[in-house]
Amino acid sequence: MVHPRTDVARDLGGVCRPLGLIPNPVYEGLMRRVSLPSVVTGVLRYEDNPERPAGWLITVPLTPRQLLAGGPRVQGTIGRAVDRARDLGARTVGLGALTAPATGGGGVFRHREDIGVTNGNAFTAAMTFLGVQRLLAQCPPAARIAVVGASGSVGSCLTQLLAARTSNPLLLVARHEGRLRGLQARLGEGRAEITTDMARVRGADLVVLLTSAPDAVLRSEHLGLGATVLDDTQPRNTRPELLLERPDIRIVDGGLVSVPGVRRRGYLGLPTGIAFACLAETLLLGLAGHPGHFALGAPSVAQAEYLLHLAGRFSHLGFTLAAPHSFGEPVSLEPRARRPLRPLQGVPA
Template sequence: MTKFGFLLHPRTQIASDMGQLFGAPFGWVPDQAYNWALSKMPVPPLVTGRIRFDHSEPTPEGLLVTVPLSAPLLLGMNRRDVQHRVEDAVDKARDLGAGLVGLGGLTAPVTVGGKAFLHRTDIGITNGNAFTAAMTYLAIERLLPHLPIYPVIALVGATGSVGACVTQMVAERHLGQLLLVARNEERLELLRAPLQSKHVRISTDMLDVRQADLIILMTSAADALLHSEHLKEGAIVLDDTQPRNTSPALVQTRPDVQVVDGGLVEIPSMRLKGTIGLKRGLAYACLAETMLLALDGHRGHFSLGHPRVDQAEYMLHLADRHAHLGFHLAPFHGFGEPVEVKSPLRPVLQST
């Protein structure tokens, strides 16, 4: 077994996260003040939580290490400076005995899926995207009964680290239409070319998502990306992003639309001191990947850059091996609360 670290960062609403971590008074400071201070001051990475497993067998300990940069700063500051700040957190975990570090939130995309640490031989790195892709695929399978027989599934962020792997898994097994959405048309063409399915289209226009019955969000934006005008009546959204790309206001403006939180894994045995913004016994798939690798005694790097389908399938194998601790797809939640996904009402042809 390997002691592990997992990197976090404050999300878009940094005051809310700081209040959860350090007490209510820290939640009263305006977000703008936090962003200014963290961009100017050399705040070191902080250990903000610890993880253990409630089981009779020996299990590894985990450390939550917070990178002191908010989501907008991680995406907006000089990339090299950001990578140095993330690497400081990796060093912190290593110095405290971790042999493996998982990249949470935006710490993965800003380090090119962890490839910025490929040279490191003193510690293993994984971006968590292999198990995230696997859990996303299982969530799609669970949602299929609530969709038309031949649904249109839009994969937003299809060329990204998680998106490319999910696209390949779905294209191999799915009979409906796939709409791959991303900013770069050339990368979309490269992703589509080897797929055997004839039912794959590409687009760089978010408005085309309005054709989809199910939308999978897998992007690296710092705020809400999906809006009411992007959604057809009765659409289901699986938001697989952290920070999330949907706003709770969407449910108010479009009560016909259902939003489901993606990438959630149920681990009843997990005992967390600190917070990751989830209810007890739940973890993000990227964190769960780090846990599973540590439980299995993995050494060295695992998922860097774009994960392969075989890596996603290997993570499902590890989840099955450690199923006595949990590690299965969590019941559906929406904006952190349990939800029951209902099949949208479809028009019924009346016989005459």
């Protein structure tokens, strides 16, 4: 399940070129006033079984601002998209991007027994953790990691993985101090600091961005010299202009999975052979024949580890961490001369 991102015209133009000619304000006004039906905009097939559809892409006609506002009308629109998936013959529907937080991480569908629902956040947390490990190899030893949006569905699972599997100091950032304190308590005494102040992020070497917002929330003044950002948000909460303002920093796209064994017909805003981790989670559950719901609300570490197991089981189709990209373009992670970096040492597997 997907939806138009901040530039609605661009995304819908990717589905059907003439739709890209309609200005964004027209789309925003239409979607705000009229309940439009969800549309099947793509089909997925596996290389080893191309005759049979592996799944469908269903576009939900809601803007990021509508999804973040939530409410009965938004949840009703998403619910009808779930009905559409069921009628197509799907056994599991994955909630992509902001359709997950708009439905309480899929919790509003917990009562449904006619189709399984997953919010895609378990595999997203697992892939983000692997992405962090890759970037830590380019950071100084004992690099400080800031997780922005730490108390959210992906953030809480990722934070637990980082606390258990790295020795790096952690800074957990979110808007709700109470939720941060609860998460901090689960990690053990002294394992992480918490804050609601974005200015504290300047002290981090690696910033993992997991926020849900329609616009950029990470700005130049939030980043220290030579910082690396892993942006795992859709729609993006960073802008390309940030790299012009701060040529010393690096921004890497998060949550991208290499799936060379999956054929995709339909627009997703990604290169061929790459999928978002939330979509990959749905495919893995389908391949495994998982019955009923999977990740609703905040996923557990056990769920993330189970999906890594499935990724290994179906590795002939891919399901590995994608090569590094920045704003959709391939990038090198070679260390820069301006910032001498040493390899990470002493981090447990």
